[in-house]
Amino acid sequence: MGKTDFRIDPRTGLANAARQVASPNSDERPDGVQPDLIVVHGISLPPGEFGGPWIDALFTNRLDPAAHPAFAEVAGLRVSAHFLIRRDGELVQFVPVTRRAWHAGPSMHCGRECCNDFSVGIELEGADEVPYTAVQYEALAGLVRALRDVIPSLRQAPIVGHSDISPGRKTDPGPAFDWGRLAQSLAAGSSA
Numbered sequence: 070m071g072k073t074d075f076r077i078d079p080r081t082g083l084a085n086a087a088r089q090v091a092s093p094n095s096d097e098r099p100d101g102v103q104p105d106l107i108v109v110h111g112i113s114l115p116p117g118e119f120g121g122p123w124i125d126a127l128f129t130n131r132l133d134p135a136a137h138p139a140f141a142e143v144a145g146l147r148v149s150a151h152f153l154i155r156r157d158g159e160l161v162q163f164v165p166v167t168r169r170a171w172h173a174g175p176s177m178h179c180g181r182e183c184c185n186d187f188s189v190g191i192e193l194e195g196a197d198e199v200p201y202t203a204v205q206y207e208a209l210a211g212l213v214r215a216l217r218d219v220i221p222s223l224r225q226a227p228i229v230g231h232s233d234i235s236p237g238r239k240t241d242p243g244p245a246f247d248w249g250r251l252a253q254s255l256a257a258g259s260s261a
Contacts, residue, residue: 073211075160077219082165084215087152092128092163094149094171099186103222104166106178106188107213110150110231111195111241115139119156119194128153128163147171150190152212158204160212166220176234178227184234189216189223197243206247210254 076085083089098104114123115137126132127143134144150172153161164170172190173183181187191212195201217224230246231239 073158073207075211075215077166077215079219082167084152084160084162084212087160087162089162090125090129092149092170093130094128094147095164095168098167098169102186104187104189104220105222105226106184107216107223107226107228108173108184108188108190108231108234109209109228109242109246110172110190110192111197111201111243111246112153112192113194113196114143117196117199124153124192124194125161148174150192152190153192153194154205154208154212155194156202156205158202158208160208166216173231173234175238178229178234193242193246195242195245197240198245200245201242201247206250206254209251210258213255214258 112124113119114127116139123132128149130147132140132144134141149163149170151162151164151166151170153163155161166189169185170190171185173185173188176182176184178184191209193201193205193209213228228251231241
């Protein structure tokens, strides 16, 4: 119905309202492992700039290192996320939630290493010090609700930042991300 009324197909792991951009940077989760953690990231390419094809290109191994000076150091990375929420609220899906996306890198949560194994990675187009948009919070809350509706192991799953699972190495989604606002959006949606 609305822009944040997302549904996840439990068989395919795909979101109904997402623009699908298949990333080769994924693989099977370890046997018997279901996602029970949601990781929020922040990304902009070039750094501090929004829009354009560059995030899609990075996650599909097509980023031209000559297109911008900042791309030389990241163009060779093999990374992905399950989802990206653009500044305008557009939802993009790179990896089905039934598979392991390569978003966390070296990471640990509650004593468990390799967070990619047991998490869903959601990128927000943004930067650490730039406020995220209202529609991004709405889309993020709608996506979390959709994930929790379909994946039982995510129903009580914590939502953390990349900085929480990779402290000292990562800072995203940064101090501009309003965790209270996300909690309010989730609470408001659950009572509606």
